[in-house]
Amino acid sequence: MGEMDAQEGGPVGHCMIDRVEITPCRQRQDDPTWRFARGTITHVDGWIVALTSRAGDVGYGHVLGTPIHAPDVARIEPVLHALAGVVQGKNAFEIETLHALLAPVAEDEACALSGFVNALYDLVARTLRIPLHTLLGGKVRDRIEASRLIPLKSPAAMADHCARLVNEGYRCLKIKLSGESGLDVSRVSTVRTRVGKAITLTVDANQAYDADGAIDVCRALQPYGIAMMEQPVPADDVDGLIRVRASGLLPIEADESIKTLRGLVTLIGLGAADSYNLKLHYLGGIRNTLIAVRICEAAGVGYRFGAIFGPRLLAAQGVAVAAVAGNIHAGAELSEFEHLLDDPFSGLTTENGVLTVPDGVGSGVTLGESGGAAEAGG
Numbered sequence: 001m002g003e004m005d006a007q008e009g010g011p012v013g014h015c016m017i018d019r020v021e022i023t024p025c026r027q028r029q030d031d032p033t034w035r036f037a038r039g040t041i042t043h044v045d046g047w048i049v050a051l052t053s054r055a056g057d058v059g060y061g062h063v064l065g066t067p068i069h070a071p072d073v074a075r076i077e078p079v080l081h082a083l084a085g086v087v088q089g090k091n092a093f094e095i096e097t098l099h100a101l102l103a104p105v106a107e108d109e110a111c112a113l114s115g116f117v118n119a120l121y122d123l124v125a126r127t128l129r130i131p132l133h134t135l136l137g138g139k140v141r142d143r144i145e146a147s148r149l150i151p152l153k154s155p156a157a158m159a160d161h162c163a164r165l166v167n168e169g170y171r172c173l174k175i176k177l178s179g180e181s182g183l184d185v186s187r188v189s190t191v192r193t194r195v196g197k198a199i200t201l202t203v204d205a206n207q208a209y210d211a212d213g214a215i216d217v218c219r220a221l222q223p224y225g226i227a228m229m230e231q232p233v234p235a236d237d238v239d240g241l242i243r244v245r246a247s248g249l250l251p252i253e254a255d256e257s258i259k260t261l262r263g264l265v266t267l268i269g270l271g272a273a274d275s276y277n278l279k280l281h282y283l284g285g286i287r288n289t290l291i292a293v294r295i296c297e298a299a300g301v302g303y304r305f306g307a308i309f310g311p312r313l314l315a316a317q318g319v320a321v322a323a324v325a326g327n328i329h330a331g332a333e334l335s336e337f338e339h340l341l342d343d344p345f346s347g348l349t350t351e352n353g354v355l356t357v358p359d360g361v362g363s364g365v366t367l368g369e370s371g372g373a374a375e376a377g378g
Contacts (some may be wrong), residue, residue, distance in 0.1 A: 009022025014055035015092045015127045020084040021050040025062065025311065027340040034339070035152045036176045037206035039069035042341060044069075044309045048367075049115040051123050053092060059123025060345075060367065062314040063115030064281045079105070079112045087116060092123045097325035101288055103329060110260075110284045117285030118317050132320040133357060139323035144355045146268035147172035147202070147331025148338075149307055155183070156189035162191045162199075169352030172200040172331030174230070174307075177217075185220045192224045202330055205228040206254055212242035218249035227330050230277060231255040241272045248259070253277050255306060260284075260314060264292055268299045275302030275329075279309070280318045289318075293325050309340070312348040315355075316363045321359040344368055 025046045038375035053057045063080065086101050098120060112215040125135045133139040147164050150158050150173055162173050175191055177184040180340025188203060195201075203226055209217060210221035214232035221229070228251045233240040235256035245252040254273035258264050261283065264276060265331045278295055283289045296303040304320045308315050335350040337343060347365040348358060358364020 004154070014053060015057070015124065016054045017051050017087050017090055017092055017123075018054050019052040020088055020282075021052070022080050022084060023048045023050070025344060027311065027342045030339045030341055031151070033151075033153075035150070036069075036204075037178050037208040038067070041069050041232070041309070044068065045073065046111075047115065047308055048344065049080070049084075049119045051092065051116075051119045051273065052086060053123060053127060054366045055127065057123060057126045059092065059121070059126055059362065060313055060325045061115035061119030061122065061285075061317075062281075064110055064111040064310055066109075068309055074228055076109060076112060077106075079109045080115075080326035083112060083116045086118070092120050092127070095120050095287065098300075103284070106284070111281045114281040114283070114285035118280075118286055118314070122317070122362045129361050130319065131359050131361065133323040134365050136286070136320060136324045139320075139357050141323055141328075142318060142357050143300055144203045144322050144334065144357065145172060145327060145331050146170060146335040146350050146353055146355050147174055147200070147304075147333050148335060149204075149333065149371070150175045150191070152176050155291050158187050159190045159194035162195050165353075166195050166199060169354070171198070172202075174202045174204055174331075174333065177203050177205040177208060179205065179213075181209075181213060181217050181220070184217060188221055188224050188226065198224060200227050200330055201229040201377065202226065202230060202253075204255070205232045207231055207234045208235060211237065211243045214240070214244045215247045215249065217291055218244065218247060222249060226250055228253050228275060231257065238267065238270065238272055241267075242332045243268060245271070251275065251302075253304065254375075255279075258283075261288055261292060261295070264295060265348050268295070268301055274303075275304060275334070277306040278302050280308060281314065282306075286317060289321050290324070294322070297326050302327075302329060304328070304330060305332040305334055307336050307371070309336055311340070311343045312337050312345040313363055313367075316345075316348045316358055316365045319355055319357055320363065
């Protein structure tokens with residue numbers, strides 16, 4: 001078969017992107033008082049990106065509105081339309097070429113880039129009639145233990161929330177901290193007393209402390225068997241992050257300090273953290289997240305799959321990446337869709353605290369009737 005025949009026939013030749021659709025996706029929280037150190041999240045705003053090929057296959061991605069507690073829609077929407085123009089008429093199989101074109105257009109809008117990149121991967125997998133994890137190299141696990149986030153409330157209310165999740169089968173929980181040291185320690189101690197020693201607990205300050213305050217809190221939390229403290233200091237205070245880790249009081253995880261792949265490499269080089277919280281949408285999608293995983297593995301540092309706030313589609317794509325990763329510790333934060341309403345996708349559930357890796361075609365989830373799209377991008 002000649003080169004032209006190979007391009008025009010078969011799945012590759014039929015994966016030219018004929019239509020780009022962008023649909024707003026707003027999901028309410030089942031608890032509208034859900035709060036973390038940076039603000040209250042009453043709902044999650046975003047967009048569904050749908051890429052339709054010449055053959056009629058459709059790949060989907062999700063763009064998370066940022067900042068998540070107060071998304072700037074006016075800033076993001078023009079970027080989405082510009083990205084739509086980039087992929088229109090292109091071959092979805094040429095992911096690396098398209099990534100090189102999309103990234104400079106997206107600039108700092110990593111979530112916008114993520115939505116389009118993930119839709120490309122989904123479209124290619126659907127075109128080939130294979131699961132997304134097969135496209136990424138093949139799963140090394142069928143099940144992924146989930147960790148659930150505990151929003152800020154009174155110590156007793158947070159302990160009640162944890163107890164309910166433990167009764168549902170979750171064995172890993174992440175307690176949000178507010179930067180109020182006495183109250184934060186009370187939250188953790190109350191939760192630990194309630195759930196017992198067998199449950200893995202991590203804590204997340206979301207930048208709420210300075211280095212000295214974080215060190216004091218780490219010391220106070222030592223009796224409670226905390227597996228890790230996440231992002232104790234402001235994102236740009238790398239020296240403070242290094243100081244907290246050097247105290248040796250608790251393992252420290254970087255999150256907001258990472259920002260980009262280059263940022264991850266820099267932090268690892270500085271020995272800034274024991275573990276790195278990798279978020280699919282904030283790193284720019286499947287491609288970059290998988291690179292981040294391999295960087296961490298090559299460097300011999302820990303990593304976790306960070307919280308995904310969005311529909312089951314985005315979570316399923318995170319699960320596909322986690323399925324091909326070498327190691328998962330302290331649970332993957334990929335079940336937060338369980339407390340979001342109005343999900344346009346179905347097909348992913350958490351049972352007894354565990355996510356089963358979808359083996360369906362593409363991302364393994366299905367768009368329902370509520371997921372209709374409004375065409376954009378020409």
